[in-house]
Amino acid sequence: MATLEVRSLATLPRPDGALLHDVAFALGDGQVAALLLAEDTAAAGLLRAICGLEMPGRGDVLLGGVSVLGLPPHRRRIGLVGGDPALFGDRDAWDNVGFGLRMGGWPKAGREARIAELLDVVDLADRGGARIDELAADERLRLALARALAPEPEALLLEEPLSGLEEAQRGPMRGRLAALLARVHVTTLVATRSLADAVALADMLVVMAHGRVLQAGPLADVLAQPVTAEAARLTGYQVLADGPVEDGHVIERGAGGIALPAAADFAGGATVMAHPSTVLAVPAGAGLGCGVRGFVRRTRPEGPAAVLEVDLGERTVEARWEWDLVPPPIGTGVEIAVRPGTLRFFGTPRPANEPPPPLDVAPDIERRPNRVAVAAGSAAGGQELPARTPRQRVLDPLVKKNGHGPGFVRPPLQERVPGTAPDAPDSTAVAPEAAPPRVERVTRHPDMPSFD
Structure with a gap:
């Protein structure tokens, strides 16, 4: 068994719009934690990123204190049971449990003993020869758990494990699943939208909404002291x-x-x-x-x-x-x-020592008359010059720097007289007539055929 730690995990947007934002939490050795969700799309992306089926945009996943982010899924030693168990319909229960063992190269004797042990653990010892369509919904769930536990993973991920059961079956199955997880003692993360499932199965709660972790901690502490209104709503x-x-x-x-x-x-x-x-x-x-x-x-x-x-x-x-x-x-x-x-x-x-809101003085400045312009107009004969706007006052230093006074107006191009603007080219000057291109005569070789 091993600890499972997720550090600042973030994923790119999925086709369904789900996105993870700096998800972080840690599970102790053999601990069962519930990931209580406001929506299930983020859970699918998170579980797939942990077990290696998707690559996150950033962050890390540590198993037993060692990063597994660079390992392929089959080498991470993390089991996954999705919302759909995805059992092999053309094989019986015995072969479904042994599939991963055969792919992992287990010897036949060890494989047979492991299959028999797990079928007994999930109370299906007498159903090894049954086809998948002959099993009830709760039996298929237990068979999927046995198949995920067969290669001896160090961590187990369960996505909505009880969602496929009728309401009358969910209550008894919660107790059986909790006893099973306690018996196998594997570090387990259960993603669910059911508060009843989370309380029955886990001793740690991670509350998550909109791709972010709202709160994480011991089950009793999170239920008694939610830190946000959204976390409180999700916890009932x-x-x-x-x-x-x-x-x-x-x-x-x-x-x-x-x-x-x-x-x-x-x-x-x-x-x-x-x-x-x-x-x-x-x-x-x-x-x-x-x-x-x-x-x-x-x-x-x-x-x-x-x-x-x-x-x-x-x-x-x-x-x-x-x-x-x-x-x-x-x-x-x-x-x-x-x-x-x-x-x-x-x-x-309310923030401490909250400053007063800033005053909006810009409209008042534009309505206020320009005192300098009024004084200059009165001295010139009683005619007031129009008040200059704040934008004009900002541009005045730039205009003066270029040597033009406030009353300067650049003449249009067609009315400009040569010599009045030394920095501008003379628009009336005529360009000299270009010389005709030089044509060189090429002498044809006597042996070259003529195409005239």
Whole structure:
């Protein structure tokens, strides 16, 4: 086993528009990390760059502290299971697992033992002779994992491993896959858009959106303390208020406002978010709410309690009803309450010692009369000269440097008199008549035939 490190990886735009921007994270030996994504196109490019199927524009990939960027895919010792397992339909399960071993030159005895071991690990020991079309969706996934693990890779990449399963199959398969990864103890990166899959499979979380890593760290830390509103949204948080800040409160139009912490200072507006597991609905007027209120739009049972869908006007949020055993009727007004210390505030902080905005004085300068021109006009007989624009004032030193006064106007070319402009050629001079070209007579040799 080995560590896996990605350093400032960036890729050129793909045909589907995906682009990676300085992606960086590190996985420990045998660690399972989840790459939680806002879109799946960036995941495909990242995984292909790590395993060598695509070359990045810059950055590096280290396995066990050694760069593998210059190695071909089959020498990187990194296994890949894509969203489509791509099993060989003309071979049975046994031959699918042994394909990589035969290509790697494993001896027959070692190959047979390795295939039998892996089929037992993925609970397919009695399905070795089955054709691919005879296997269920979860069995095909386990077979693809066995094939990827057969050559003993030092790292494993899984792209949306549970996406091909029905919702009823995903829950049990999460537990089986987590137990399998713990048993084989291979450094694993699981790319998924499902928060439930990420929480069930990984102990480290890398949150990624628009080709950039938003946050990376231990699973519990990232879930409890998202650093951006986008990271909070991807980890399941919901917006309770989003609007301007007035009198120390974030205003949610039509639903009230939530008080900012004393140390918070946001320039324009702020977004207040909370995880659904910490949001409660309480009766209106109970005095326990956080400041926003709405009415019940829908209810659904969840265990001994009920979950309410509360309409805040601009958005709807989910809140648990634990006030009593009977949820309120549709249309009842309720207040939103949160468990202490679970609100998250995001916004643009006001810079310290922010300077005042610059004054726009250019229009005022152009409207202001030129005092020098007014004085000169008055001395000349009371007629004011037109005020000079800022552009003319900038060009005046250049005009004076060339020896022309402010009233100089260059005469047109056809009216120029010879001798008035020494630096210009005389436009009326006549060029001397060119001599006719000299023609040399060539004497033909007597033996040369004539073509006349």
